[in-house]
Amino acid sequence: MDDDTPAPRRKPYDLPLPTPPDVLRRGPLREGTFTSALHEPRTAVVIGRWLGAALLTCFLTGLLSHVLQQPPTWLRDHLPSRPVNGYRVTQGLHVISGIAAIPLLGAKLWTVYPKLFEWPPARSVLHALERLSIAILVAAMLLEVFTGLLNTLQWYPWPFPFRQTHFWLGWLAVGGLLLHVAAKAPLIARHWRRVRPGLAQRRAFLTAVTASVGVVTLTTAGQTVPWLRALDLFAPRRPDLGPQGLPINRTAVQAGTSTVPADWQLTVDGPRPLRLSLAELAQLPQTTAELPISCVEGWSASAHWTGVRVRDLLDLAGAPADARLQITSLEKDGPYRVVEMPATYARDPLTLLALRVNGQVLDPDHGYPARIIAPNRPGVLQTKWVTRIELI
Amino acid sequence: MRTMRTTRALLVLAGLALTGCGLYGIATDPYIDLAQHPFDILRWAIGGLVLHDGLWVPLACLAGVTLARSTPVRTGLILAAAVTAVALPAVLRAGHHNGNPTVLPLPYLRNWLLTLAAIALLTTTWALLHHHRKRR
Numbered sequence: 001m002d003d004d005t006p007a008p009r010r011k012p013y014d015l016p017l018p019t020p021p022d023v024l025r026r027g028p029l030r031e032g033t034f035t036s037a038l039h040e041p042r043t044a045v046v047i048g049r050w051l052g053a054a055l056l057t058c059f060l061t062g063l064l065s066h067v068l069q070q071p072p073t074w075l076r077d078h079l080p081s082r083p084v085n086g087y088r089v090t091q092g093l094h095v096i097s098g099i100a101a102i103p104l105l106g107a108k109l110w111t112v113y114p115k116l117f118e119w120p121p122a123r124s125v126l127h128a129l130e131r132l133s134i135a136i137l138v139a140a141m142l143l144e145v146f147t148g149l150l151n152t153l154q155w156y157p158w159p160f161p162f163r164q165t166h167f168w169l170g171w172l173a174v175g176g177l178l179l180h181v182a183a184k185a186p187l188i189a190r191h192w193r194r195v196r197p198g199l200a201q202r203r204a205f206l207t208a209v210t211a212s213v214g215v216v217t218l219t220t221a222g223q224t225v226p227w228l229r230a231l232d233l234f235a236p237r238r239p240d241l242g243p244q245g246l247p248i249n250r251t252a253v254q255a256g257t258s259t260v261p262a263d264w265q266l267t268v269d270g271p272r273p274l275r276l277s278l279a280e281l282a283q284l285p286q287t288t289a290e291l292p293i294s295c296v297e298g299w300s301a302s303a304h305w306t307g308v309r310v311r312d313l314l315d316l317a318g319a320p321a322d323a324r325l326q327i328t329s330l331e332k333d334g335p336y337r338v339v340e341m342p343a344t345y346a347r348d349p350l351t352l353l354a355l356r357v358n359g360q361v362l363d364p365d366h367g368y369p370a371r372i373i374a375p376n377r378p379g380v381l382q383t384k385w386v387t388r389i390e391l392i
Numbered sequence: 393m394r395t396m397r398t399t400r401a402l403l404v405l406a407g408l409a410l411t412g413c414g415l416y417g418i419a420t421d422p423y424i425d426l427a428q429h430p431f432d433i434l435r436w437a438i439g440g441l442v443l444h445d446g447l448w449v450p451l452a453c454l455a456g457v458t459l460a461r462s463t464p465v466r467t468g469l470i471l472a473a474a475v476t477a478v479a480l481p482a483v484l485r486a487g488h489h490n491g492n493p494t495v496l497p498l499p500y501l502r503n504w505l506l507t508l509a510a511i512a513l514l515t516t517t518w519a520l521l522h523h524h525r526k527r528r
Contacts, residue, residue, distance in 0.1 A: 036456060103474035106452075113449050135441065136411070142440040143433075149478070153485050154495055159432045161423040168417035168424075169433075175410030182403035185396060208467040212474035219507070220478065233503040234479040236496050247494035254491060 017128065019120040034114040038205050045191040046206060047108045050213075052177060054101040055141070058148075059174045061094035065296060066167055069378050071342070076324075081348040084375040088294035091378070092224035095298025098148045099220050103212035105141055107205075130183045137176025140169045152297045153236045223299040239301035243363040246293065246301050249379060252364035255331040257385040260369055266353070269390040270317030278369045281355060284308045289350045295379040305373045307354035311347050313389065321347065323391040327372055330385040339381050340392070345374045353386060464522055468515030472508055479504045 027033075068087060071079055080086075122128035144166065151162050158165075181188065222232030223239060232238050237247045252258040266281060268274040276284075287309050294300040314323065325341040345351050351374040355362060362368040367384025374382065418433065419426050452473070460466035482500040489495040 034453065036453075099478055102477050103470075106473065106477065107470075109444065110449055110452055113445070113453065116445060133407075133411070138444075139437040139441045140414075142444055143437050146440060150481055153481055154490065154492075155481065155485050155488070158436055159429065160436070164421045164423045165418070165433055168414050168421065171410050171414030171417060173414075175407045175412075175414055178403045178407030178410060180407075182400045182407060185400050185403070189396070204463045204467065205470075208470040211467070212471050215471060215507075216474050216478045219475070219503075233498065233507060234475075234482055234500065235498075236482060237494065238497055241497045242494040247497075248492060251492050 011126070014124045014126040016124045017120070017122050025119055028114075028117040029119055031119075033117065037199065037201055039111055039114045040202075041187055042191045042194070042199075043202050043205065044108065044111045045188055047104055047111060047209060048188075051101060051104040051108050052181070054097040054104060055173060055177055057097040058094055058101065058144075059170050061090045061097075062167065062170055064090050065094065065378060069296070069380065076340070076342050077322075077344070079342055079344060081345045081351065081375050081377070084350065085292055085294075086376040087378055088224065088292045088300040091294055091296060092221075092298060092300060095148070095152060095224070096217060096221050098145060098298075100213045100217050101141075102145050102149070103209060103216060105145060107209045107212075109138065130179070133176055133179045133183075136172055137180055140173040140176060144169050144173055152299075154297075224294075226302075235299070236297070237295075237299035239299060243365045244303075244357055244360055246303055246357065246366065247295075247299060248365045249295055249297075250334070250384075252368075252385075255329075255334065255385065257330045258364050260330065260364075260385070264369055264387070266370060266386065267388045268313050268317045269388075270314070270319040270323075272316070272318040274313065274317050278355070281308055281353070281370065285312065286355075287349075287352060289352060289373075291350060291352075291373050291375055293373075293379050293382060294377075303357050304359070305352055305354040306356040306359070307352040307370065307373075309349060310341075310351045310353055310372070310374075310389075311349060313353060314346060317391075319391050326390045326392050327383045327386060328388040328390070329383050330387045336380045336383070339383055341372070341374070341381075345377060348375060350375045353389075462519060462522065464515050464519040467518075468511050471511045471515075475504070475507050475511070479507070 065087070067075060068079060122131065147158065147162060147166050147169075150156070151166070156162055216234075218228060218231050219233040220235040222228035222230070223235035223237045226239070229239065239247060242248055264278065266274070266276045268276070285308070286306055288304055288306040290302055290304050292300045292302045310325075314325075322343045323346065324343055325346050326338060327341055328338050329336075331337045341351075351372070353370050354367075354373045355370055357363075357366055362371060367386070370386045371384040372382050372386060418424055424433070455469060456466070460469050479500060482496060482498075483504050486496050486500045
């Protein structure tokens, strides 16, 4: 790989390590094991750029999703409820770039594979540390794309919790990427631009990798991009398949809310507390808004929701304008049975306590009798089967 | 030269900081609970490395020097591998939706086989044209 690396200058702080005896240089450690002309830096740089961009996109959109789902105290009152499709776009991009990273990661690791068997295995302490950081980077990347892809299928064959592990491994992956770029910076700089004449084999390989990225993207992105829906062959969701033409993440049976108590009433806290039956809610002024359900697993679907503005309910209850809400569902358990809603969302005129979707009374799976639907918000926070709204 | 040195130093510092954050997060996250499950993540991380570098890439290299001797075949195999990596979990998992039929609602096995067939057809056509052109 380092075909044209100048002899490294000896750094005073870098302790050299002895080369092991040559009898140990067996199997793939021998010179000339890998014959393809494509195990070379220019190919690695071109694919690495795309993979790096995909990883950074995943990291930034992932951080954003994490913040929106669990806002830190200092940030929670500054999260914007607009643009309406903000989370839909960023989380869709998270999963799209994660899936695109799969062929890129495969191609990148194949290209640099001979480096795994470089001789001597470690020239110096610094070199050994660099190789350790690459092991962390590769392990983190492989586990990230694997757990991320399987999570979109709601498949969890591993013993650790998905969300926390996926989040922290992302830091390890990006940290490893920065260390890797630092270590390879001179090599990357030398191969940043194409040198003519190009290598015909390289062009063919890069074309094949680009086509692979195109195919896996086009056959999965339809779970969030409406005009790619017809090409959705492998995504775990299709945005028009489900009760009332919308997918769901947790069914009424799974949540234990298929039968709603006959005396169901919505309770709204405040200086003038409210208790409203479904009929009374339907008597209040109704608003219809087109809003997306955008799931952390990367699918999203738009629908026309009709119901009472949360803002109007809060005004009826005499709530102060800066009140944060705590919204409770009829669910027996689950991490999102009780969620908080910052004032920016509560006061947005598009935030509804929806009673109907696409003109029909909500299906139990969509949260009958009433659910929250707000712009620019992760799906898990769009509380279904709402029973109580409190001020905090 | 100096900008390069400064950039590299900053990248190392940022890289170490982010790696430290990640390790600290894994070590202290109450849901991960590393004290009770010290090797769960490590075992999967090392397992992934071993399977990928010890099994998958050697197979890919072997296919590269035996089967994939021409550009069309190589391109077809790369496409098929990419599609399979993304589609196989859905193919294997089809039907397991824990009572939520909106998860995995598509005929994934059929879609996967049809896509592979389309790739094979395109590759074969291309290979024949390629061969034909070369012979002329």
